[in-house]
Amino acid sequence: MGIAQESWLAHSESTMRAVDYVFILFLLAAAVSCDSEDRAQATNGSSAESEKPKPDPKPTATVHTRNEEIPFAPIGLVDQALHQEPARDAWQGEVFNDLASAQLKALGKILVHPAKLSLENLQKLIHRDFRPSELQPGGLVVVHQDAAFVVKRPAADQRPRARPFLEGVRQLVTPFAEARELRTEFKIYSVALDAGEPVSNSWFQISGRTPGGALAMRARWRCHWDWPSPDEPPTLKAIAISEFEQTEGVGGPLFSDVTKTVFRGLPEFPKQFNHGMDYWTSRLESRYGIGLSGWHGLAVGDVNGDGLDDLYVCEPGGLPNRLYISRPDGTVIDASALSGTDFRVQTQCALFLDLDNDGDQDLTLATTLGVIFMENDGRGGFVVKGSKLIPEAAPLGLAAADFDLDGDLDLYVGCYSLRRSNVEEGQILGRPIPYHDANNGGRNVLFRNDRSWRFTDATRELGLDQNNRRFTLAASWDDYDDDGDPDLYVANDYGRNNLYRNDRDGNGDLKFVDVAKKAGVEDISAGMSVTWGDADGDGDRDLYVSNMWSSAGNRVAYQRNFQTEAGETAREEFQRHARGNSLFLNKGDGTFADASLTAGVAMGRWAWGSLFADLNNDGRNDLLVANGFITQPDDTGDL
Incomplete structure (x- = not known):
């Protein structure tokens, strides 16, 4: 029922290496972190030089802008002693x-x-x-x-x-x-x-x-x-x-990899997709929205009613989004310009869905400016019917469901971080405060479908603005309590997640209530994707959330001299942050049991996406986990 789109964290236009992010994310100085990975072919490792600021009992950092320097206190993510003298x-x-x-x-x-x-x-x-x-x-x-x-x-x-x-x-x-x-x-x-x-x-x-x-x-x-x-x-x-x-x-x-076969005869495909972000960032102006983030997803749906799935690919700013229409022989044609969907604005994700109940697949885009709603003419041609600007934060993910059971699809928009000000232009990441339980991210929005291509922001009205300043990377609808209406799970980076139960208040009005803690699915970690499915074959909906498994985080967070001034609860939350993915089994009483370790599904590495699917047709749900970071020309193929 739910559709979620996962995307990468924001970067500045300067190059960001994976080991640098490990330092920020898992409380390590890059100079003291090294995981061993060997292959038959020689690999090209990257390293980062750790700065060694002078010891200071009350250290400060500086944000550099074009016109000034603004001092601020660090947010306390890294033991200063480790950062200074590893x-x-x-x-x-x-x-x-x-x-x-x-x-x-x-x-x-x-x-x-x-x-x-x-x-x-x-x-x-x-x-x-x-x-x-x-x-x-x-x-x-x-x-x-x-x-x-x-x-x-x-x-x-x-x-x-x-x-x-x-x-x-x-x-x-x-x-x-x-x-x-x-x-x-x-x-x-x-x-x-x-x-x-x-x-x-x-x-x-x-x-x-x-x-x-x-x-x-x-x-x-x-x-x-x-x-x-x-x-x-x-x-x-x-x-x-x-x-x-x-x-x-x-x-x-x-x-089997059939990319060359499917896209044969399309000269623009290799020209656009065979180059990585390093190539395009050196050729496109940053004002178009090109960056190293990799926030760009795709959508699959039958846009022309011929029974074949078609593909829409979201692209960074300056490059056109692409719509590929499937043909019976297994190849595709590029209908991007002809369909009117070749936007060059940075597009994070897309959904094919029938918004006007006319039987065809319309298109919704989450762009850096806001959400675009497009109507399908039934033959694969699209026209913009409306848009919703979201000034506070750029949309990152979309999830659709008929939450109010009125017969049309509504749209939940996940936003990661607040839009950057001039002061933040030079910063690589947003500043989650506190790091392991941040509540200063972007505000997510629920757009209620009021027919005739009118969408109303019903976030506050319906109770979805509670705990709504997280760093959201994914969301998915499903009826976990089997009461006939869709509930909403939201996976957040830098802290706890949300489970909004679809309820009625004393007056009979629809309200959402965040029951994540009560249900046992807060999952304080680096939430990046969510998928629902029946993992244990008992007939109810179980939950799998992908996070980040970190060898470095596990090493450091369990040492006695780590975060010595923090309480035991905070230390356990830091340790949990590095544990990895989570499988929650539905107990049927509104709560879930954490089966991550016993089921052997916690170690998914940097797990950006996850999906329940029966891969071997045996009638049972398997788990597919997508992981990795930024690929390079000499990449070994191992994510």
Whole structure:
């Protein structure tokens, strides 16, 4: 029932690197954060230089504008000591993480290059007193099997068989002997230095394409190290694995890339879409709305009534939005100009929906200026019927439903942050205050459909202005309480989310009430998408929210010297911020149970989008999670 659009955070026109955002988001200085990621091909890492301001018991920062400098106090997101002196004794855990990650990265390179697998090379990584360990358990049993995948895990009564390190590594890589596109990855998410010998916990993954299809293994590695000096790399003393899982792809790829086939014969397609934002920002003026944000979604619908789905692609300012009409042979034609939909204003997202109940798909656009409503003539031609300016904040996402059950579709508009003033022109991100529970973002708006292309702002009237200054990235309607009317879930960055229950007040008038806390779905985190579906097959609507899983955030937020002046509740909220995605199972009584960890669906990385869908046609909902950040020309293909 609900449709939501997720988009990226606002940037300035200057380049923003992913590691810089990790620093802002997860309370780390970039100089002390490093996750290990290895692949068969060499990768090009990026780093950020951390500023080291002079210590100040009451530090201040400065906003630079064209005409003046305005001092303000920092918002307290980062331990000032960590920002200033990451290598001092209090933060040795992050120094150790850098060194241990480098060692695991070196191990990863050996794993993907079997020719390098020798005792001589491994001796650089292990301690002379390395305790035999098991890297790949035996006795695996099938826990899931279908036409596409076979998933295996160790039997419950399986006893580990310790092996010398070289033998264990050989056993681990033997199934990949004929694999190509082999990749490994380590993510250290916790470090302890006070247990006699340093201990790290990390996720390990190795995958590749095999003659029979594909093969992947993943596990948690608990590594014990010897670290005699901060100036020396640590060496491995023991490895204990848990949560081992092996997945075999036996039916070939689930999806095939048919982009070139579908868009063949359209010379403008590669000219516009084969270039990244770096290319366009150097060629288009910033006043058109071009930037590095990547806030641009798409919409799918049958615009000309031929039974085939068509595609509308939103673009940054200065580039035309594109409407592609499907043809029976599987190709498309570019109808952008002919249909009147080739706007060059920055467009965040779009929805195809029937706003006038005439049976065809109209088009609604969320642009940097406001919302545009377009009527479909039934053949795929569109004309603007109205628009709604939103002066306070730029629209970011759209979600439609008939909330008042009057027979027409109404529109909820999500807004991320307040529009920038001249003072904020040079800033990369909005300033959430407080960082982990911000309530100073953009004001979301509900437009009630009053027929004849008249839309009324009913936000305050209907109670939707409560807790309505969050940094919203997605919203979705669904009848979670099964009372016959659609309720609304709103996913917000930098803090808690909203669940607006569709109710009636004492006078019988329709009112929305934010029951997120009572229902157990506030999910204080970096909310970026929401999807409804029946996850457990009990007939009611469950909820999945994508956030950000951060290895750096998990490491730092659990250290005793992190946010020492904050209360325990605040510390737990910071820790929750780095946990990852959330699955809430509907209990049928208006509340939800958090099944994120037990279901194994929390680790979705930087999860921008999520969707319940039955991918293998077995009648059960699967979860598809889209993640990543900014791709580059030398990108490895791993989001």
